[in-house]
Amino acid sequence: MTHPDSPTFTLGELAEQLDARLVGDAGRRVSGLATLRDATPDQVAFLANRAYFKDLPGTRAAAVLLTPELGEECPVARLELANPYLAYAALSRLFDPLASRAPGGIHPSAVVAEGARLGERVEVGPQAVVEAGVTLGDEVVVGPGCVIGADSRIGAGSRLHANVTVCHGVVIGERAILHSGCVIGGDGFGFAHDGARWHKIAQLGGVVLGDDVEVGSCSSIDRGALGDTVIGNDVKIDSQVQIAHNVQIGDHSALAGCVGIAGSTRVGKHCMLGGGVGLSGHLTLCDGVQVTGMSLVTNSILEPGVYSSGTGAMKNAQWRKNAVRFKQLDDLAKRLARLEKSGRGG
Amino acid sequence: MTHPDSPTFTLGELAEQLDARLVGDAGRRVSGLATLRDATPDQVAFLANRAYFKDLPGTRAAAVLLTPELGEECPVARLELANPYLAYAALSRLFDPLASRAPGGIHPSAVVAEGARLGERVEVGPQAVVEAGVTLGDEVVVGPGCVIGADSRIGAGSRLHANVTVCHGVVIGERAILHSGCVIGGDGFGFAHDGARWHKIAQLGGVVLGDDVEVGSCSSIDRGALGDTVIGNDVKIDSQVQIAHNVQIGDHSALAGCVGIAGSTRVGKHCMLGGGVGLSGHLTLCDGVQVTGMSLVTNSILEPGVYSSGTGAMKNAQWRKNAVRFKQLDDLAKRLARLEKSGRGG
Amino acid sequence: MTHPDSPTFTLGELAEQLDARLVGDAGRRVSGLATLRDATPDQVAFLANRAYFKDLPGTRAAAVLLTPELGEECPVARLELANPYLAYAALSRLFDPLASRAPGGIHPSAVVAEGARLGERVEVGPQAVVEAGVTLGDEVVVGPGCVIGADSRIGAGSRLHANVTVCHGVVIGERAILHSGCVIGGDGFGFAHDGARWHKIAQLGGVVLGDDVEVGSCSSIDRGALGDTVIGNDVKIDSQVQIAHNVQIGDHSALAGCVGIAGSTRVGKHCMLGGGVGLSGHLTLCDGVQVTGMSLVTNSILEPGVYSSGTGAMKNAQWRKNAVRFKQLDDLAKRLARLEKSGRGG
Structure with missing residues (x-):
C-alpha cells in the first residue's frame, strides 16, 4: 500500500542514501515499496531471499534492490548492494509517513x-x-x-x-x-x-x-x-x-x-x-x-x-490415540525393558 | 441478571419478532432472559441443548423457547420455533440495555x-x-x-x-x-x-x-x-x-x-x-x-x-515419569524395532 | 531501589509494627528494603528462605528480619519473628511511596x-x-x-x-x-x-x-x-x-x-x-x-x-526425533503388546 502522504524520492537519491550502485535512470521518481510481485511502476521492490527469485523476471517495479551477482537477471532498473534486506529496512523507514510528520507540540487537552x-x-x-x-x-x-x-x-x-x-x-x-x-x-x-x-x-x-x-x-x-x-x-x-x-x-x-x-x-x-x-x-x-x-x-x-518442546498438530482422531498412550509412556518403557531382559536371558 | 434499564416486551411481541408459534398468554409482559433453572416468572428461558431437558419440568420461566416436538413437555407458556438457540441470540440483543441507549453525540471533552x-x-x-x-x-x-x-x-x-x-x-x-x-x-x-x-x-x-x-x-x-x-x-x-x-x-x-x-x-x-x-x-x-x-x-x-496437539493434564507424579520418557521416545522406538527384528530372526 | 519519596522509620518503630523482638539500636533510622546481598546500611533485609542463609554473614543491612533460631548467626541488628516473609510483605507496604501519597481529589480534566x-x-x-x-x-x-x-x-x-x-x-x-x-x-x-x-x-x-x-x-x-x-x-x-x-x-x-x-x-x-x-x-x-x-x-x-501436562524443552535435534515418534505412539504401544504376547506364547 502506498500511503497518500508517503514522501517520494528519485532513484539517484535512493542510491546515495543506501550507498548502492544504480543501474538505471537516476531521475526516476518513486513513491513506495512493494514485493517483486505486487510492485507498481512507481515502487521499489527487493530480492533478499532466493525463494522469490522466480518473481524477478515478471516484476513491474521501477527498480529492484539486489546483490550484484543477480544484477544481470533484473529486467528493470536496479540498486546493487551487499545486503538487500537491510537496504529494504532502511528504505521502509524512509517511506514511513509517520517519520516525516512535524512534531505536534503539546496538545491543549493534554x-x-x-x-x-x-x-x-x-x-x-x-x-x-x-x-x-x-x-x-x-x-x-x-x-x-x-x-x-x-x-x-x-x-x-x-x-x-x-x-x-x-x-x-x-x-x-x-x-x-x-x-x-x-x-x-x-x-x-x-x-x-x-x-x-x-x-x-x-x-x-x-x-x-x-x-x-x-x-x-x-x-x-x-x-x-x-x-x-x-x-x-x-x-x-x-x-x-x-x-x-x-x-x-x-x-x-x-x-x-x-x-x-x-x-x-x-x-x-x-x-x-x-x-x-x-x-x-x-x-x-x-x-x-x-x-x-x-x-x-x-x-x-x-x-x-x-x-524445543511440545508436539505438532495432527488429525484429532490420530492425536486422541497417541495422547492417551502418553499417559502410559512410563509403563510402556518398563515393559520394553522387561522384554529386552527376558530376550537376553532366554 | 435482569438489568434495571432492560426494556420489556409482551410474549405476543416476542412471538412476532421471532416468527414463533406462541402457546400462552400473548399479553404477558417479560423483562429478561435466563436459563430454565434460574428464570424468574418475568423472564423467558430457552431449551437449545438436550442436556438441559431435565430442567424443563421445574422451570418457573414466563415462557420457554423450544422446538415444536418438545412443546407438550413444557409446563409454562412456550414459543415454538425451529432453532431455539438462534432465537435466544435474537432475544438477547432485544433485551440488551446498551442497544436501546440513545446516541450521545460528541462529548465536549472529546x-x-x-x-x-x-x-x-x-x-x-x-x-x-x-x-x-x-x-x-x-x-x-x-x-x-x-x-x-x-x-x-x-x-x-x-x-x-x-x-x-x-x-x-x-x-x-x-x-x-x-x-x-x-x-x-x-x-x-x-x-x-x-x-x-x-x-x-x-x-x-x-x-x-x-x-x-x-x-x-x-x-x-x-x-x-x-x-x-x-x-x-x-x-x-x-x-x-x-x-x-x-x-x-x-x-x-x-x-x-x-x-x-x-x-x-x-x-x-x-x-x-x-x-x-x-x-x-x-x-x-x-x-x-x-x-x-x-x-x-x-x-x-x-x-x-x-x-490437535499436546497432551492433557494428569497428576504431577504420574506426569513426571511420563514426561521424562518422552525424551527417550526415539530410543524406545529403536529398541522396540530391534526386539521385533530379533524375534522374527529367532 | 530506595525511592526518593520513601518514608523512613526507626528500627524501634518497625519492631512495634511487626510485633518483633528487636536486638539492636531502636533509634536507628532506615529508609528501605533490600535483599541480604544488596542491602545498604540504611536498609532492612530479610531471611525467609534457607537458600539465602549464605548471604547472612556478609550482609551490610541495618537489620535483618529472621526467625529466632537464626538470631545468633546475624552479624547486624535483627528483628526476630515467626514468619519473616510475611513481615517482609508488611514492611514492603510500609515503604511503598504510593501508599503514603495524599489523595488528589477530582482532577479538573476528569x-x-x-x-x-x-x-x-x-x-x-x-x-x-x-x-x-x-x-x-x-x-x-x-x-x-x-x-x-x-x-x-x-x-x-x-x-x-x-x-x-x-x-x-x-x-x-x-x-x-x-x-x-x-x-x-x-x-x-x-x-x-x-x-x-x-x-x-x-x-x-x-x-x-x-x-x-x-x-x-x-x-x-x-x-x-x-x-x-x-x-x-x-x-x-x-x-x-x-x-x-x-x-x-x-x-x-x-x-x-x-x-x-x-x-x-x-x-x-x-x-x-x-x-x-x-x-x-x-x-x-x-x-x-x-x-x-x-x-x-x-x-x-x-x-x-x-x-501437569506437556513436556520440557530439549535440544531441537533431539526433540525432532522424539516429537516425530509421538505420532507413532499408539502404533508403538500395539507393537509392544504383540511382542509381549508372542513372547508369552512362545
Whole structure:
C-alpha cells in the first residue's frame, strides 16, 4: 500500500542514501515499496531471499534492490548492494509517513504536571497525561491518551503510540518505540501467604529499558519487587508479551508474540524466543539461545543453540490415540525393558 | 441478571419478532432472559441443548423457547420455533440495555480533528480522540478514551467500547464491535539483522477488517509490513488474541481467547481455532479447519477437519515419569524395532 | 531501589509494627528494603528462605528480619519473628511511596457524570471518565485515563491504576487493585450459528469481584452471558490473564501470568494456576488444585493435588526425533503388546 502522504524520492537519491550502485535512470521518481510481485511502476521492490527469485523476471517495479551477482537477471532498473534486506529496512523507514510528520507540540487537552521537564521539539498528544517529576528527552513523542507516571524518564527520540501506560519511576532509554496498549511498570505478582490468605508484597523496584527497545501492542513489563526489571539495549519485544518482575533480558534479544517470562529469570544477549514460549521463574538462559514456538522451558539453558518442546498438530482422531498412550509412556518403557531382559536371558 | 434499564416486551411481541408459534398468554409482559433453572416468572428461558431437558419440568420461566416436538413437555407458556438457540441470540440483543441507549453525540471533552468526516447520529465519548482524515459512518459509537488514528475509516453501525485504539490508516467495515483495550494496527514485528544488531522495518501496510467483525478485550491485530493484514467478514475474535502482520483470516472464522497467529499465515473461511492455539508463520489453513485448544500448528493444513496437539493434564507424579520418557521416545522406538527384528530372526 | 519519596522509620518503630523482638539500636533510622546481598546500611533485609542463609554473614543491612533460631548467626541488628516473609510483605507496604501519597481529589480534566456517587477522599485522576450511576466507595483511587462504565460499583479503598477499563454494571469489592490496561466486563464470546454465519448473543450478565482482588496489567475478565462471572475474595490474578464469561473462581486462588480460562469453568478455593495454564470450558476444579505452568486441562479435577501436562524443552535435534515418534505412539504401544504376547506364547 502506498500511503497518500508517503514522501517520494528519485532513484539517484535512493542510491546515495543506501550507498548502492544504480543501474538505471537516476531521475526516476518513486513513491513506495512493494514485493517483486505486487510492485507498481512507481515502487521499489527487493530480492533478499532466493525463494522469490522466480518473481524477478515478471516484476513491474521501477527498480529492484539486489546483490550484484543477480544484477544481470533484473529486467528493470536496479540498486546493487551487499545486503538487500537491510537496504529494504532502511528504505521502509524512509517511506514511513509517520517519520516525516512535524512534531505536534503539546496538545491543549493534554495534562502536563508543573515541573515535568520536557526537551526540545517534544510532542504530547491529545488527552495524554504527564505526571509530576517526569523527564522527556528531545523529540520524544507521547501519543494520544498515554499516561506517563510520576518521576519516569524517557530518552531522546522515543515514540509512544496511543494509549500507552508508563507507570511511576520507570526509566526508558533513547529511541524506544512503545506500541498502543502496552504497560511498562505495573506491579509484579508478589504475595506472602499466612496459611489462610494472601498479603501483598509492594513492588518497590522499577523497570529500566535500554536504548532502541521496541515493545509491541498490549505487552506488559512488570516492575521489580526490590531491584529493577531490566531490558537491555536493542531488545525487540512483540505484542501480547508478559515479562514478570526482576526479569533481565540481554542486549539484542528478540521475543515474539505471546511470550511469557516468569519472575527473576535472566535471558542472555542475542537470544530469540518464538511465539508463545514460556520460561519458568529463576532460570538462566545463556547468550545465543533460540527457543522455538510454544516451548516450555523449566530448566536453565547454559549452552547456545536451538531448543524445543511440545508436539505438532495432527488429525484429532490420530492425536486422541497417541495422547492417551502418553499417559502410559512410563509403563510402556518398563515393559520394553522387561522384554529386552527376558530376550537376553532366554 | 435482569438489568434495571432492560426494556420489556409482551410474549405476543416476542412471538412476532421471532416468527414463533406462541402457546400462552400473548399479553404477558417479560423483562429478561435466563436459563430454565434460574428464570424468574418475568423472564423467558430457552431449551437449545438436550442436556438441559431435565430442567424443563421445574422451570418457573414466563415462557420457554423450544422446538415444536418438545412443546407438550413444557409446563409454562412456550414459543415454538425451529432453532431455539438462534432465537435466544435474537432475544438477547432485544433485551440488551446498551442497544436501546440513545446516541450521545460528541462529548465536549472529546477531541475531534478538523476535517474528520462524521456520519449521522455518530457518538464520540468523553476523552476520545479522532484524528485528522478519519471517516466515521452513520451511527458509529466511539467509546470514552478511544483513539482513532489519522485517515482511518470505520463503517456504519460499528461500536468501539472504551479505551480502544485504532491506529492510522486502518479500514473497518460496518457493524464491527471492538472491545476495550484492543489495538488495531500496531506495528508488525519486523527487523533486519546486520550480524550485530536489529534495524527496524517500518510497517507500511495497514489493517482491513470486513463487515460484522468482533474483536475481544485486549486483543491486537498488527498492521502489514507492505500489504495489509486482512480480516474477512463475520470473523469473530475473542479476548487476548494476537494476529501478526499480513495474516489473512477468511470469512466466518472464529478465534477463541489467547490465540496467536504468526506473520503472513492464511486461515480459510469457516475455521475455528480453540483457546490458546498457536499458528506458525507463512502457513495456509484451508476452509473448514478446526484446531482444538492450545494446539501448535507448524505445517499447513490442506484438508478440512479437526486437528490437535499436546497432551492433557494428569497428576504431577504420574506426569513426571511420563514426561521424562518422552525424551527417550526415539530410543524406545529403536529398541522396540530391534526386539521385533530379533524375534522374527529367532 | 530506595525511592526518593520513601518514608523512613526507626528500627524501634518497625519492631512495634511487626510485633518483633528487636536486638539492636531502636533509634536507628532506615529508609528501605533490600535483599541480604544488596542491602545498604540504611536498609532492612530479610531471611525467609534457607537458600539465602549464605548471604547472612556478609550482609551490610541495618537489620535483618529472621526467625529466632537464626538470631545468633546475624552479624547486624535483627528483628526476630515467626514468619519473616510475611513481615517482609508488611514492611514492603510500609515503604511503598504510593501508599503514603495524599489523595488528589477530582482532577479538573476528569469527566464525572452527574449523579455518580462518590465516597469520602475519592481521587479521580486526569482524563478519567466516571459514567452515570457509578458508585465509588470511600478512598477509591481512579487513575488517569480510566473509564468506569455506567452503573458500576467499586468498594472502599480500591485503587485503579492508569488506563483501566471497567465496563457497565460491574461490581468490585473493597481494597481491589486493578493494574493498567486491564478490562473488567468486556463481552463474553457468544454467538449462535445459523449454518452460514454467526449471530451475536448479547452478554447480559455482569462481573462480580469480591474483596481484596488484584488484577494484573492487560488482563481481561469478560461479563457473563446470562448470569455473572464471579471472582471470589482474595483472588490474585497476574498480567495477561483471560477469564471468559460465567467463570467462577473461589476465594484465595492465585492465577499466574497468561492463564486462559474458557467459559463457565469453576475453579475452587485455594487453587493455584501456573503461568500459561489453559482450562477448557464447563469444567470443575475442586478446592486446593495446583496446575503447573503451560498445562492444558480438558477434564474436571475432583481431587486436590498438583497436576501437569506437556513436556520440557530439549535440544531441537533431539526433540525432532522424539516429537516425530509421538505420532507413532499408539502404533508403538500395539507393537509392544504383540511382542509381549508372542513372547508369552512362545
